[in-house]
Amino acid sequence: MNLKPKPDDVLVCKVEAFTGHAFQDLDLLRLALTHASAKGGEGNYQRLEFLGDRVLGLVVAQMVFEANRNAPEGELSLRLNALVNAETLADVADEVGLSDLIVVGNELRTVAGRKRINLRADVMEALIAAVYLEGGLEAARSFISRYWEKRSRVPTAARRDPKTELQEWAHQMTKTAPVYVVERRAGPDHDPVFDVSVAIAGYEPATGTGRSKREAEQAAATTVLIREGVWKEESR
Template sequence: MKLSAELKAFQGRIGYDFKQPELLLRAVTHSSKSSPTREDNQRLEFLGDRVLGLVMSEALLERDKGASEGQLAPRFNALVRKEACADVAKDIDLGAVLKLGRSEQMSGGRRKLALLGDAMEAVIAAVYLDADFETAKAMVLRLWGSRVDSVDADARDPKTALQEWAQARKQTPPSYAEVSRSGPDHAPVFTISVTLQSGESEQATAASKRLAQQAAAKTLLERLTQA
């Protein structure tokens, strides 16, 4: 099969030309666009998640030979979580080549964090299957770039870090509440508050509840630890 001009350009952005172009087409096909003659990218996403995990595990071990498992785990999580995959997907404009059903197109699917992250993992799997692990690894490290070297030494999820801070002071876990939701259904904006048993609180706004919770927790923890 022949790739469209858009997918050929996408190959240039990831630095890899497929010998089996049908793998790339499957990697960018969302379930909303699948049919009996067109597979979606869900199985590739499953595989790509594992390939990405092995790549990052090796990279982190190589870059810090003295780090403990407790230090490596949060760094690993920061590099492989869906937000990180989606950020890389945005860098290479993966959203522009996604094959989406009409409903997903109308609801802003090309910008959705989950869809972009899943498709990024599927692309990794497609390269792995089309070539080999080393080729997929080289592409991942190239696309993730400085993220690997600059990942915070303590990359714990802010919600986890805040909860540990509270527990160390004999407080109950922080509570989160939705303050407001605005924007259209396809691009909602959430404002979330976080409150500790001792009364301290902060709030933050983001494009998903999870991101808003993390941002609020981070802001509160920074204020508490700098006080």
């Protein structure tokens, strides 16, 4: 007799495959994956997100502290911030296929850009909290280390946000701020692509492409920083 696995069993197996933790409390797991917009349920991941943010920060702070024994406090802070920001969390969520497991209401099924990044990041933090609550700190640490340790060793982990870096450099060189302009928007609403240019007085403009305006602006800023020798090409 060929019995199909129950949906709960499939969910647990999928999550265990990338977290290394087999959930026993299915209500806790579902809570971590449920957005407030979802119908039919009273609970959502927001409280878990609050806890997961602190657990992630603690584990990654220790990871960065131990891996960079000669780094000053400022560099450690830059590394930590780069590893726990929404972009990195969303990137990990994409890597493990978490997006397909998130339960949302119809109005959020087509969101894109910054809202979509924040959604994936928030659920990742909530899932970290759920692993921590059921399996303890070591279970959470094992899950986090699996995906964050390799990222912590990338040279760009200590690099500042390119828009912030470019703004300070432009102010120092020209006493003016960079001006960003959306040159083109293509693709459907749920999966847009932006081309953005950045202009600085006295310098050649540069362009960047991304899935959101912010991502495209960062790409354009990075191009200028590398072109003008502020950043090295190999640090991209």
